[in-house]
Amino acid sequence: MDFFLYSKIGQMVLALLAFAAVVAVLMLGARVADRVAGRTRNLWALLVFAGPALLLLGVGLIYPAGRTIVMSFMDRRSEEWVALDNYAWVLNNPESLRAFINTFWWVILTPLVATVVGLLYAILIDGKRFEKVAKSLLFMPMAISFVGAGIIWKFVYEYRGAAQDQIGLLNAVLVAVGLEPVRFLQDGPWNTFFLIFVMIWVQAGFAMVLLSAAIKAIPTDIVEAARLDGVSPWQMFRSITVPSIRPTLVVVVTTISIATLKIFDITRTMTGARFGTQVLANQMYDQSFTFGNNGIGSATAVVIFVLVIPIIVYNVRQMLRNREVRGA
Amino acid sequence: MTTKRRAMGTLAGAAALAMTLGACGGADELGGGGGGGGGDDTAGGTDCSPYEDYGSFDGETVSLFSSIREVEADQLQDTFTEFTECTGITVEHNGSGEFEQQVVVQAEGGNAPDLAIFPQPGLFARMVESGYLVEPSEEVEANVDEGWSEDWKSYGTVDGTFYGAPLMASVKSFVWYSPTAFEENGYEVPTTWDDLMALTEQIAADHGSEDVKPWCAGIESGGATGWPATDWIEDMVLRAGGPDVYDQWVNHEIPFNDPQIVEAVDMAGGILKNPDYVNGGIGDPRSIATTSFNDAGLPILDGNCFLHRQASFYEAQWPEGTDVSPEGDVFAFYLPGETEDESPLLVGGEFVGAFNDNEATQAVQAYMSSGEWANTRVEIGGVTSANTAVDPENASSDVLRLAIELLQDENAVARFDGSDMMPSEVGAGAFWSGMVSWIDGAETQTAVDQIEAAWPAG
Secondary structure (H helix, E strand, O other): OHHHHHOHHHHHHHHHHHHHHHHHHHHHHHHHHHHOOOOOHHHHHHHHHHHHHHHHHHHHHHHHHHHHHHHOOEOOOOOOEOOOHHHHHHHHOHHHHHHHHHHHHHHHHHHHHHHHHHHHHHHHHOOOOOHHHHHHHHHHHHHOOHHHHHHHHHHHHOOOOOOOOOOOHHHHHHHHOOOOOOOOOOOOOHHHHHHHHHHHHHHHHHHHHHHHHHHHOOOHHHHHHHHHOOOOHHHHHHHHHHHHOHHHHHHHHHHHHHHHHOOOHHHHHHOOOOOOOOOHHHHHHHHHHHOOOHHHHHHHHHHHHHHHHHHHHHHHHHHHHHHHHHOO | OHHHHHHHHHHHHHHHHHHHHHHHOOOOHHHHHHHOOOOOOOOOOOOOHHHHHHOOOOOOEEEEEEOOOHHHHHHHHHOOHHHHHHHOOEEEEEEOOOHHHHHHHHHHOOOOOOEEEEOOHHHHHHHHHOOOOEOOOHHHHHHHHHHOOHHHHHHOEEOOEEOOEEEEEEEOOEEEEOHHHHHHHOOOOOOEHHHHHHHHHHHHHHHOOOOOOOEOOOOEOHHHOOHHHHHHHHHHHHHHOHHHHHHHHHOOOOOOOOHHHHHHHHHHHHHHOOOOOOOOOOOOHHHHHHOEOOOOOOHHHHOOOOEEEOOHHHHHHOOOOOOEOOOOOEEEEEOOEOOOOOEEEEEEEEEEEEOOOOHHHHHHHHHHOOHHHHHHHHHHOOOEOOOOOOOHHHOOOHHHHHHHHHHHOOOEEEEEOHHHOOOHHHHHHHHHHHHHHHHOOOOHHHHHHHHHHOOOOO
């Protein structure tokens, strides 16, 4: 038994065995459900196929969400009830208000700019000879983690006094053309926008890839018919391309919005949320894990959750509408 | 809390570096001793006589949880090799970067390890108060009484009951400088605070220019940005106010914005916020806030600055090939007190707590509190201990040897890193952010008022 519990290879073998066992149980269940005849058949099938997923969802998502909500009404150690005190803090504390304002800018700017950049790029390179290379160039940042991107851009934004050798790319350029070096990460409120730019840099590739695929999926007969009618490129873009890829646009914008609402890695690595760059998700992490204040941390998490709901509702409604249009 | 973890991380690097330095700097035989594998002279047969008192166990395992990882974790494991051979107890160490959160989760989940190494007295006390830690055997307390000072013992004591022995220690009150540059300019290592300020003035007069300043500093550290500035303030409180004021301040018996604290912060500001004194090779005082603490001292090597206040673990930051020795490229001196006789010392360290009183657990805990363990660990390299049983000659580098000598100095008044003992909203929150805005230009009074306001009630 020691081999399985205490050696790395043993643990791996154990994990593989456990995985195989789970798969075997599921297959067996499916087979049994298949044999069941009569009225309970559908119920059994549902249980076998949806059961494990529902169980995991319950353990990994529903229960923690419920507990977070409960904890948001309790004190820092989750021992006594404090009613709405935590929410009052989140909605009144100046530091927290700063986080709200910054998060607002993040959520407005990132999806819009990233999607517009991705869309224009996708249209411009569509069908060109160098399309693949151009695509991979913009998509590459997507492969970098937010922390990695933060570290890279921290070097790009690095500031040294005017008398020193600049080691940051941007300031080196500024000084080379005779300007003063800029404290990109230190001077508010602009520093927040320089952070947002990093997120856009990462997300534009994602938008581009999805939108490019959607553009290619536009039926050629529609495009050709439009061409025969002699549309200008702008009319083509406005009346053909955008309406045809609308569902994808919605998915792209909402996905980036949700990713942006929980942004914390970039602020954390680049400014440590100092100099007025605090955002909600980082505040949640700081409060819960660094300061040990479960109450305020949970309340912030609930606020983020509430803010995400409208975006998801919109997303789902759009998807349902598209289904109606398609008659599925 | 990240302060400590980071410190340990860099210490791990220091171990490797110390050996390299020992070899190429030709320091002395000690560098080789560190690399030689624990000074095992018995060639094959292990001498078990030092371990007889711990008893004999039949294949028992004791689990040890800590924030120590990688090289340093291997070094920690090496200290148990002979112990395991002689007593039969296997010590299974597990290090995690999420120690502070995980140890609480494990204890609450009824899944606690046998022993854990706590880098912060604050967290240690919280675990005692929650009823998870048990009192150690009398042997541990006897070991601590013998090897450690009263101050050190008190950090492992909660509400008058002794709960855990200190393990390792680091010295924070160090100023890094270049002995060669000092030699060239005829500067002397200062021994009082006034001397230090006079030297600062002298350097500014001799060399001061847009890119050469007496001091260089940096407090950027990702999510933990600001911690190096808290160390500055703690050192200043110890010097301006003395140990009593320091204790009252840490325990919140005086408010954070007490005039004595304001005075100490301004004392640090006399250097850190003076454009003539900082930030050599980097920029103006505001640049301290965005300069990574890892890089902050490096301008010393280029002659852009002469002084950099940072703990003993900064040794690991010097590039490979730097001669770290009393006559070399860089070395450290003790950040002076107000007079030569006063030597207040800011320290950091770790404490071993036990989650049960099994005999095997107690045997390991007793071994870890002993002078033997401390010597074994220091010989392996990269760390220091304040245990008086440790022979400074065993240290793996000159800086660590100096650190041990300071830690063992009977005149030294040692105080533990204050931000690690304050509630974390302050110690890892408002204190950090307050220092960042202070460096960034805020008035001292505004900064301390803001920190005081964040102190949790009750």
